[in-house]
Amino acid sequence: MVGVTGMDRTGSGGPEAGVQVAGEGPAEGTDSVIASASASASASASVPAPAVRASGPLLLGVRHHGPGSARAVRAALDSARPRTVLIEGPPEADALVPLAGDEAMRPPVALLAHAVDEPGRSAFWPLAEFSPEWVAIRWAVEHHVPARFIDLPATHTLAWGKEDEGRLDAGGAEASGSPVDVRVDPLAVLAEVAGYDDPERWWEDVVEHRGVGDGDAFAPFLGLEEAMGALREAYGSGGHERDLVREAHMRLQVRAAQREFGDEVAVVCGAWHVPALRQKSTVAADKALLKGLAKVKADMTWVPWTHRRLARVSGYGAGIDSPGWYGHLFGAPDRPVERWLTKVAGLLRDEDRIVSSAHVIEAVRLAETLAAMRGRPLPGLSETTDAVRAVMCDGSDVPLALVHDRLVVGDVLGEVPRSAPAVPLQRDLDRIQRRLRIKPEALERELELDLRKENDAERSRLLHRLRLLRVEWGEPVASRGSTGTFRETWRLRWEPELSVRVAEAGVWGTTVYAAATAKAEGDAVAAQGLSDVTALAERCLLAELPDALPTVMRILADRAALDADVGHLAQALPALVRSQRYGDVRGTDIGALAEVAAGLAERVFVGLPPACASLDADAADEMRRHVDAVHGAVGMLGEAVDTGAAPGQDAPGNPAATPGHGDLRERWHGVLRVLSVRDRVPGVIRGRGVRLLLDDGEAAQDEAARLMGLALSPGTPPADAAAWIEGFVGGGSGGGMLLVHDERLLGLVDAWLTGVSAEAFTDVLPLLRRTFSAYEPGVRRTLGELVRRGPGERGGAGIGGSGIPGFAAEFDVGRADAVVPVVRLLLGLDQVETGGGADGGPGDNDLVGATG
């Protein structure tokens, strides 16, 4: 590094110098400099490196996130040793460059720009270890050379986002960074010309697999530049109109740097832009292009990034499918294929697949022969993948998916030093805290919230969202006194490490809402069991994250579809229906939820009858509880679907987003009917089924009596019959009163009991005791008296209950009438009249007084 000592002095001023804005210097003369640069392009192919430097800026056109480009950039910089490095990226980040040299900084990371007043408006410039831009930054930091970003400032690009909402979020970084875009994809065009159907593969063959040439570090860039130049001639801006503005800005910045450092300037930018930077144009014309751009106040910081997010499949993708593979290509010193396949073998071994070194050898041979057959210089990702599939995975795609997930994409997580500026999420949180007047305090305190009040409801949502983000500021505790759903109690305590958690959560989004939504979706995808997803759905409703609900619901529906255990489904159903009721209290749209619940119910209906066959006593008892739970849930669900049938059509992944759930209750009754007559179903469930049908008015009393007669007939084993009785009148079902009121049923039980043999009686006694001892003392006494009196005295099945002990045979009309006013008052039927006191007699007041 002896040769660099002269640069050290200029290097120290790097960050400040970088802030200088375009075009503050005089305009004259720069034109010719750019022109001479283009002349050098043809010359530098054969001329040694210093000649290039002497004649103009060193333009290094790259592919963003291309490991080959990255390596080439490093080689070119090493050989050219420029005094400054200009990089395509937002200039606001100049001050953040030194952080890249920090020990704690570990790629992949992203530059995050966000509007100060509106943290939700943001753009990312992700950088991986193998990104040429990152390599350039690191080179500059290591060699104490100033590195500057020369793209259009984020203050403008974010304002563009304001103009066309949505574009930014979908691919802000990509639109502003990558030469590959939806309109004209230059690589696709070049690949097509070269006869490739896949641009990715063409790039691999032509650029990535060509090691840096021995003699000439600049050759790769020249070829690419030529190709891009031809493309730009043919396509102009290729539909990327804003590129022209950005390129004008870059040109101005390059000129400014040239004034400062002469020609010892290296520019690292998308290859697509290189011809435009070479282009002759006047400063005035460039400035004209930049005039009158909209602005927002923008702020920059580094945020940690992940390989998964670099991949195309997720949110703010950087447009690369295989970051892990690229990282490997960049990191591997030699024999990339052998090393890669060894890595794959290691992974498969860790997952208990038997993979020997012989497998690796065969896979390498296959990959190389495949590449030869496909006419490729070296095996690429597709060849190695084919080889892994055929040799190591027995042709199966299942282990291959693991390889893709862990290695091709990879689990790498970036890190950012503590000293990086605060993430926008923290700002958003600060703002919400101010607005809701809820201060983070280290002292523990309790907070009572009344969800009917808007401010309290918002506080509750904030706390719930933070909990989803693992920022455990508040902890819900059981409310004192009231158990109403509109009341919540929280225990608040702000620990210092929560700030770190907030910073970590910054990966998920820039506002509390967006981050919580993304996190909930991520959690849903990763959730293991059905109940986890149900719980998550509940939390989404509490935190009011309607945007996360469709994903959560889709995954819930998927999990429900694949879960073969009816017990799980039956357990999940009540929770879902409960969530639906929370949703009601909070005024959330719960249509989708109801639909998923209905789908879940359908699956329970289908699965329940087979699942009830041949159970032992304990399992039968548990299943009976499931039946009860489903019954209650279906009851509530039936109402919800009946009344609010319209929404939910748009819920993706919904098993049955079409009408047809209105008859849920009817179908449930069908299931109960099946259960109540099937012999292999345990008695307790059969009895329960009959009872539920009876309560719903679906089975006539006669029918119930017939089924009871069947169940209690002498042929049935006494234990089974006793279980039936438990199912029918046991539990918290108020079964005692039923027996009190229906003498025939009581008669049947009585007759059966007296018919049970002495030995069998001892066996069934515990069951019976369990059933009857749960009754209220009054009911028990009444039953006892009825039994003592014997069934003969009052025939008939009338529910009139002509002779309940202690009551007259007929109604006392006079006394009954006296109660009417109170009943009307309770039901709120005639408030006006009672208010006026027109109708109410003195007796009325007395009664109210008495009850009060």
Add this chain to the structure above:
Amino acid sequence: MSVSVAPKPVETDGTESTEALRPHAEDAFAEELAALAAQDDRPRPARWKLSPWAVATYLLGGTLPDGTVITPKYVGPRRIVEVAVTTLATDRALLLLGVPGTAKTWVSEHLAAAVSGDSTLLVQGTAGTPEEAIRYGWNYAQLLANGPSRDALVPSPVMRAMAEGMTARVEELTRIPADVQDTLITILSEKTLPIPELGQEVQAVRGFNLIATANDRDRGVNDLSSALRRRFNTVVLPLPASVEAEVDIVSRRVDQIGRSLDLPAVPEGIDEIRRVVTVFRELRDGVTSDGRTKLKSPSGTLSTAEAISVVTSGLALAAHFGDGVLRPGDIAAGILGAVVRDPAADRVVWQEYLEAVVRERDGWTDFYRACREVSA
């Protein structure tokens, strides 16, 4: 895909009747092979009739520089053929896996024809395949008369392929009893076949290789030992990629079978065929065709071949007992039989599918009713 399944040379599914009428691949496509060989200037592995690249072209089809059109033999992912050919070129044995009706045998025959010019060195695997079929047998008259000698030895196709540097084929490898399967291990790893009776051995000549086909999802198969499995590169032949392709295969094949069974032609059957294919695909993939709802998959394979048999039997029902038009009722029972292999678990799967998917689908009401009727 259409070509790939149509003719089945020697299979266990009862189509031997066509065998005599059917020339071997190397004869049927002799002209194409000759044209390829003439124009093929790429390097060929030892004793290969064509270069790997030309073999791939032969299977996938294309047009040669002189204008000769090579018909595609296998319509499916290009990757599959490339990996298969490359495997043979690296002298690793090739195992073609797949459910019935995915053209395993077809591909293996054409590979052998293109690589060695001979697809007849074939061992057909059955539960009764003896070791002699893979190693060698004896001509007992000779053996008794002259004692053990090379003259008394009856070589198996595999032995001949080794001696002559050809491609041997083993069909339905997983049907062969496990102990017999394992005789392949020495052949594949040592590339020799010892003959202890004579104190000799047959060494494989360069160019020898082996293609095995196997069905990994059927019942009653003998799984390959991992020792044997390690010696193969495995290529799984996928099911038809789209509904259209599968409907095409099914209707074409049903038409052929129907003619040979003298069933009256059914004009309106295509809707029901589409329905059968849709049901099979959805249950097989565990997701509805619109990709919105996940489903449980039953234990059966639900292969294209089964779809063909469901439709054929439906046609027979319609022709002999119905009014000659294929209706939902005719196929419902067949589908039920194909789907519900395990009476407990599969029935739940089927019921869920009926209630959650079929019931709600437009225009499927008749089918739903018919299925309810047979399922009840």
